[in-house]
Amino acid sequence: MLVVLSLGKRALVRRSCIKALTLKEAIVQQLLDFDRAAMIEFAQGLGEKPFRATQLFRWIHQRGLQDFEQMSDLAKSLREKLKTAAHVQALPLIAEHKSKDGVIKWLFDVGQGNAIETVYIPESDRGTLCISSQAGCAVGCTFCSTGYQGFSRNLTTAEIISQLWFAEHTLRKQLDQGSTQQRIITNVVMMGMGEPLQNYDNLVPALKIMLDDHAYGLSRRRTTVSTSGVVPMIERLGLDAPVALALSLHAPSDALRDELVPLNRKYPIAQVLDACRAYLRYAPRDFVTLEYCLLDGVNDQEGHIDALIDLLRPAKGANFPCKINLIPFNPFKESGLKRSNPAQIKRFSDALLDAGLVCTVRKTRGEDIDAACGQLAGEIQDRTSIHVRRAKGKVISIATDLS
Ligand code: SAH
Ligand code: SF4
Numbered sequence: 001m002l003v004v005l006s007l008g009k010r011a012l013v014r015r016s017c018i019k020a021l022t023l024k025e026a027i028v029q030q031l032l033d034f035d036r037a038a039m040i041e042f043a044q045g046l047g048e049k050p051f052r053a054t055q056l057f058r059w060i061h062q063r064g065l066q067d068f069e070q071m072s073d074l075a076k077s078l079r080e081k082l083k084t085a086a087h088v089q090a091l092p093l094i095a096e097h098k099s100k101d102g103v104i105k106w107l108f109d110v111g112q113g114n115a116i117e118t119v120y121i122p123e124s125d126r127g128t129l130c131i132s133s134q135a136g137c138a139v140g141c142t143f144c145s146t147g148y149q150g151f152s153r154n155l156t157t158a159e160i161i162s163q164l165w166f167a168e169h170t171l172r173k174q175l176d177q178g179s180t181q182q183r184i185i186t187n188v189v190m191m192g193m194g195e196p197l198q199n200y201d202n203l204v205p206a207l208k209i210m211l212d213d214h215a216y217g218l219s220r221r222r223t224t225v226s227t228s229g230v231v232p233m234i235e236r237l238g239l240d241a242p243v244a245l246a247l248s249l250h251a252p253s254d255a256l257r258d259e260l261v262p263l264n265r266k267y268p269i270a271q272v273l274d275a276c277r278a279y280l281r282y283a284p285r286d287f288v289t290l291e292y293c294l295l296d297g298v299n300d301q302e303g304h305i306d307a308l309i310d311l312l313r314p315a316k317g318a319n320f321p322c323k324i325n326l327i328p329f330n331p332f333k334e335s336g337l338k339r340s341n342p343a344q345i346k347r348f349s350d351a352l353l354d355a356g357l358v359c360t361v362r363k364t365r366g367e368d369i370d371a372a373c374g375q376l377a378g379e380i381q382d383r384t385s386i387h388v389r390r391a392k393g394k395v396i397s398i399a400t401d402l403s
Contacts, residue, residue, distance in 0.1 A: 134194025150382025
């Protein structure tokens with residue numbers, strides 16, 4: 001009582017508001033956060049049978065509905081309960097940019113001055129969505145625009161899946177396929193902003209929703225997680241949500257990879273490749289994609305080619321089961337780096353092919369709207385002082401602190 005009196009009337013009012021808000025927030029559930037198992041648990045909490053959760057899940061993810069009133073096969077009593085207990089809140093869209101090659105980039109508000117980007121890449125036989133997993137990235141690769149911006153926070157499951165929900169249902173409406181079940185997005189790559197395996201707990205439910213036949217029904221082969229090499233999480237992913245795996249390799253030696261991908265100092269190449277090889281026991285494909293961004297004079301010389309071949313086709317021991325995806329560097333001004341010239345890219349690719357490795361060169365898309373790999377920058381309120389650390393040559397500490 002003494003404490004209450006000393007707080008004064010205004011403070012008391014504010015306190016009771018906060019208490020009321022907290023209670024309300026605890027009750028109103030964001031349904032985009034739930035994979036189907038969690039949705040069933042939530043429905044049971046409302047006294048409903050599991051199949052009701054599946055119906056709700058389908059309305060949200062397959063039909064793109066947010067308004068419970070329109071979910072016509074749910075009992076009126078359930079719709080009423082949902083109105084007070086839950087909501088389906090998509091990310092607010094800030095901007096849409098369309099490239100002349102058909103690529104679309106969306107900028108979404110994730111609050112507190114942070115914005116993230118999502119990219120849709122149409123091709124004749126598929127529609128690929130490149131999804132962000134974090135606001136910023138703590139790994140700090142020297143050739144990546146996201147890494148340059150620093151790190152603010154992990155995205156929630158709802159914020160990750162919201163990108164797919166928005167893209168699928170917006171594009172369906174635009175293409176006038178609102179009423180059909182035909183999917184626009186056939187492939188997802190976790191290659192937007194952020195390191196997905198440093199946001200593992202929110203990533204896995206999002207992957208489960210993507211793969212669920214009652215939601216997006218994506219094939220595991222067409223859902224790819226790309227990582228800079230967070231070794232312990234690679235193994236866990238194999239157990240929890242085995243999808244296709246891509247490793248951002250970018251260098252054939254630890255000395256160079258330490259510089260380009262600072263996380264390498266914690267998880268060096270041999271450890272990362274071992275983890276990838278072990279992952280193949282669970283993977284939907286019998287190879288791992290290795291991404292190698294070609295940087296002029298940095299990692300594209302003859303010595304690098306030979307070292308890469310030695311690494312992946314050792315004289316003793318088994319070949320590493322992989323497909324190499326060479327990515328011409330997409331420049332941004334702060335990096336001070338240049339794209340390898342076309343002749344060198346061809347030399348690199350030919351040499352790998354001649355050595356019996358499988359290798360493709362990634363076609364750059366959406367460059368005119370800064371939507372190509374590594375150009376996604378969004379708007380990040382950095383909490384890691386990356387610019388100060390980079391100036392002091394201490395970028396490594398961010399990546400290792402957080403992994
Ligand atoms: N953090 C994860 C996924 C996001 S980055 C990862 O690093 O794998 C997705 C891909 O884009 C990675 O292979 C990354 O190395 C590549 N990339 C980053 N910056 C790039 C740039 N400027 N040009 C070309 N590719 C880039
Ligand atoms: Fe992060 Fe991937 Fe960019 Fe490296 S390449 S900074 S891991 S988003």
